[in-house]
Amino acid sequence: PTTITRHLLSSTRHVCCIPRVPPHLPTPYKYQFQIVNSSIAGSRVTETEMEVNGGAVSDPETIRSQFLQLLRTRRDAQLPLTVEPAKPVVKPLFQDVTPPTFSEAMESCPKANIGNLKELLKEENLYLHTEAGDQGKLPVLILSTKGNNQEKRPAVVFLHSTHKCKEWLRPLLEAYASRGYVAIGVDSRYHGERASSLTTYRDALVSSWKNGDTMPFIFDTVWDLIKLADYLTGRDDIDPTKIGITGESLGGMHAWFAAFADTRYAVAAPIIGVQGFRWAIDNDKWQARVDSIKAVFEEARTHLGKNEIDKEVVEKVWDRIAPGLASQFDAPNTVPAIAPRPLLIVNGAEDPRCPLEGLEIPKTRAYKAYGEAHSDKFK
Template structure:
């Protein structure tokens, strides 16, 4: 095997050092008192050869997380599990079709409500994203919480704590998939929690920094436009541009375009299997920024001798959505690496 040149060794050493810094800094940012899970599990319901179980647990004081676990009625023993994270305005019930497919593949499949979504919204699932956007504005104004992506990474870590207590889950075979907002939360959670053995972030991997520097931030901001507009008004900014976007991000998700940006966090998943699914013309995950993430990931996987464990799947002529054939690819990726 040919030897790497000294320059390459130096590059990978710097990469590893920065990776360790980003992981420890993000964990420090997220850290909060770990309260008892106080898990509550409802009686399982069987329909169409699938068993669905509702559960809930405490992620932190005052934050109860509701979830669904679906598995085959013929499932026995400890099964690999796939966590499914919804996008902005979604909820755990919106993922039922994918949960069912994963359960038929032999997995235990789990979905939770993100903060201020579904059963965690005071107005219920009909609230869509209104309360979520309101919480982001509240963060901008008061500095309370991290509803914009970060808090869900903490909830996923606590969800894994709960899954480890279940007799029907194999804690060594945990996967995660998420969509848009959930895709970002997937790679953030996988970057800091090695218990996630396989990750499939969908239409989420991106460089926030690249978007800011290249006037391509508008589509991402549109997902929380009302909060952004109100924050600009509070700040006396009549025509907010990239500079105010930086101010907004610095308050609601500090580090999102720096040490916790995609090119910094995605490589932390190496050498665990990682499939990133993106749209070729998705304005929320611009191609050049995505390339920066993929290049950094490839370098990390190459350094770990695990080139075959990273795949970037770009859906041709596709904007911000996941095609049915891409979901099949994701399921096959989980089957390949988690072996249900």
């Protein structure tokens, strides 16, 4: 059964879908990839038109298979997953103009009432080699409490927002660890230990537009998270059926797409990350998201001979740096594909980067998907 609750609190709307059914284990994928041409007679099909003409363009397994094949097309060779020990990061790199030094919200994360928590915490730092090249080295921070190593525990992967890093998440990871979870943070592509300057992420986005050989916005990090699931499901201290994934902003997008792509993530809770990219283009609500990574759009504007960033620029950038993001891999198809696993989507009621109106179609399709999964408490 599934439970959905909605309430308004501090200008934030929460939509919670919690189906209590066993998660599906991963199934073999057929790798036949093709970018769907969403134009008919020279005009692009909008989300509304897709809804009228039969809803989602394909079943979840087909969409998932297409997405995984897209990820594979950008990798020259498949490498065996290897693990390398690492040292704690003393001075983490933040790519903000003004690096954050303190967050009352982060520091006030509710921890279990354990007097000697710091002494009980066990910290692991390691690298997973997920593919060839510098960005194929995934830095991982794992916190848990010392105890019986034979006990398999639930795990939570928490993902950081733009320009931050896994060390920023330490208060959250400690809070989860204090409550019996194995808590995991990673540096997303071109962030944290995978960055060499204050402009590494920006430069990677611009390079992707110019060369089209990488997908630094969302998709390449999802590849890492699939490899992370390979590692986590093989650990003796983690219950492989109880691995959750969450994150904020960019991390929320990563959590959304990782849960869509890999059913080993048994529960997902993306925070201010899920949005309708196609809806934003069609309804002229793309400006706030574009402003968050504006350099790549300015580069595209110049290259396309435009005086200003417009819908055409936005659409071409998404198609270049994250193919399918505003079409077959957009929220109307990928959010329902998470069913029947538990899903919590948290968006701000007035967040211009993730307008709630853009989630109406994904929500409708998700309701249908959870209903078809016989989640009889779904509302």
